[in-house]
Amino acid sequence: MASSDKTPQGMPTSESHTPGTPMKAGQHVLDKGAQMLQSLKPVKQMKQHVCTFALYSHDMTRQIETHHYITRLNQDFLQCAVYDSDNSDAHLIGIEYIVSDRIFEALPPEEQKLWHSHAYEIKSGMWVNPRVPVMIQKPELENIAKSYGKFWCTWQVDRGDRLPLGAPALMMSPQAVNLGIVRPDLVQKRDDKYKISTDSLKQSRLEIPEPEWINPNADYWKQSFGKGFALDIEPTEMKLKAPFP
Amino acid sequence: MSTHPEVPGEPTHTTTALLETATSAIQGFGPINKIHQHLCAFHFYGHDMTRQVEAHHFCAHQNEEMRQCLIYDGPEADAKLIGLEYIISENLFMTLTDMEKPLWHSHEFEVKSGVLFMPRMPALVERQDLEKVCKTYGKTIHFWQVDRGDNLPLGLPQIMMALTRDGQLDEKLARDCGKRFGVIFDKERENRAYMKGPEHGIHPLANGAGKGLQTKLREVDCKPTESVPRVFV
Numbered sequence: 001m002a003s004s005d006k007t008p009q010g011m012p013t014s015e016s017h018t019p020g021t022p023m024k025a026g027q028h029v030l031d032k033g034a035q036m037l038q039s040l041k042p043v044k045q046m047k048q049h050v051c052t053f054a055l056y057s058h059d060m061t062r063q064i065e066t067h068h069y070i071t072r073l074n075q076d077f078l079q080c081a082v083y084d085s086d087n088s089d090a091h092l093i094g095i096e097y098i099v100s101d102r103i104f105e106a107l108p109p110e111e112q113k114l115w116h117s118h119a120y121e122i123k124s125g126m127w128v129n130p131r132v133p134v135m136i137q138k139p140e141l142e143n144i145a146k147s148y149g150k151f152w153c154t155w156q157v158d159r160g161d162r163l164p165l166g167a168p169a170l171m172m173s174p175q176a177v178n179l180g181i182v183r184p185d186l187v188q189k190r191d192d193k194y195k196i197s198t199d200s201l202k203q204s205r206l207e208i209p210e211p212e213w214i215n216p217n218a219d220y221w222k223q224s225f226g227k228g229f230a231l232d233i234e235p236t237e238m239k240l241k242a243p244f245p
Numbered sequence: 246m247s248t249h250p251e252v253p254g255e256p257t258h259t260t261t262a263l264l265e266t267a268t269s270a271i272q273g274f275g276p277i278n279k280i281h282q283h284l285c286a287f288h289f290y291g292h293d294m295t296r297q298v299e300a301h302h303f304c305a306h307q308n309e310e311m312r313q314c315l316i317y318d319g320p321e322a323d324a325k326l327i328g329l330e331y332i333i334s335e336n337l338f339m340t341l342t343d344m345e346k347p348l349w350h351s352h353e354f355e356v357k358s359g360v361l362f363m364p365r366m367p368a369l370v371e372r373q374d375l376e377k378v379c380k381t382y383g384k385t386i387h388f389w390q391v392d393r394g395d396n397l398p399l400g401l402p403q404i405m406m407a408l409t410r411d412g413q414l415d416e417k418l419a420r421d422c423g424k425r426f427g428v429i430f431d432k433e434r435e436n437r438a439y440m441k442g443p444e445h446g447i448h449p450l451a452n453g454a455g456k457g458l459q460t461k462l463r464e465v466d467c468k469p470t471e472s473v474p475r476v477f478v
């Protein structure tokens with residue numbers, strides 16, 4: 001019925017904004033009202049914005065700049081709402097979960113296959129907290145360097161989808177070699193926007209310790225010599241409680 | 246029944262917390278600042294109607310016809326981010342291919358039955374927005390199966406579905422939720438009887454085209470296969 005690695009047929013595609021009419025004044029008023037009366041607590045817990053890059057696990061030539069808005073649940077666990085830009089009209093393109101190496105090691109191997117390591121992303125300077133002075137970023141970077149992430153992308157904006165189509169796609173992280181290398185022009189574009197230099201950041205992060213060990217079950221394409229994962233959505237018999245639909 | 250399993254890990258270190266106080270003050274949160282609305286509803290798994298989840302949506306409008314929502318397992322600060330939902334107008338739904346339509350569910354029943362609500366909003370104001378939601382379609386994906394006690398987001402994404410008729414919603418789940426939020430669903434049902442669903446009726450291909458939906462993982466060769474060296478550094 002739908003697969004994360006198949007291009008949807010027959011949909012108009014373009015790089016432009018989401019289809020739909022602009023918001024009416026009435027809706028703005030309703031929204032403002034809700035915002036004032038409702039507490040929105042979970043959303044207020046997002047305390048970090050990170051800009052980095054991700055690659056589709058079924059096609060690592062497709063690479064995207066991502067914007068993570070991160071909530072920490074405890075010292076070992078982060079949950080991130082991922083967008084395709086930091087503008088207020090950004091598309092919500094997926095969710096990433098980040099766990100410490102301690103938590104990761106306790107996961108079953110079948111689960112670990114779906115995760116990616118972060119050490120290279122940090123050391124290379126790809127992962128940045130825009131606007132935050134380098135010194136403030138450092139301690140957190142040491143934590144993240146040892147962590148692993150699981151990132152599902154639900155809106156493939158980079159292939160021109162104007163609406164979120166198809167099945168969620170598993171994403172991988174930038175790595176130093178082969179399929180994991182992020183195109184320099186993508187990085188340059190990001191650097192220009194924030195007036196930073198990923199190369200300089202790399203230099204400033206030399207002292208961040210490399211993890212002693214990166215679990216080989218993560219970054220599946222490495223161990224498997226170039227295999228990735230696609231997700232299919234298939235019709236099935238639904239277990240019922242009452243008639244459907 | 247929904248559970249709130251505790252995520253493993255050490256309590257946040259003070260240094261980390263301080264750092265986050267700094268980043269939250271310095272950085273921009275553009276897309277997040279647009280989230281303006283809290284909406285509570287019930288989802289069930291696309292392959293299993295008996296597994297149901299109370300889903301707290303935090304929604305932002307992309308435009309008049311499209312919303313994108315983060316879904317948490319509760320309304321509190323320590324709530325887990327368990328999924329997301331995209332909500333589109335009937336017009337936008339009609340532009341989807343026939344392959345895509347089944348992945349989207351209708352909202353008419355949830356809204357009209359009263360079980361979809363906006364905590365703390367005065368009912369009159371709530372109804373103004375829900376009149377619109379009543380005509381929309383949603384695509385919901387969950388990544389964290391808290392209802393089976395998972396204390397981490399394990400496994401594959403799940404396509405979720407919405408209630409489409411009486412008898413589907415677990416009564417205990419509903420009662421418990423109504424009590425916590427001080428909402429009487431049946432009363433709201435009466436107040437919302439005037440609302441209309443999609444102009445063209447609920448599309449027959451929506452809601453899984455009447456079937457269940459399940460996700461499956463498939464191993465593939467990363468493209469382009471020719472460029473993958475047999476020897477890795």
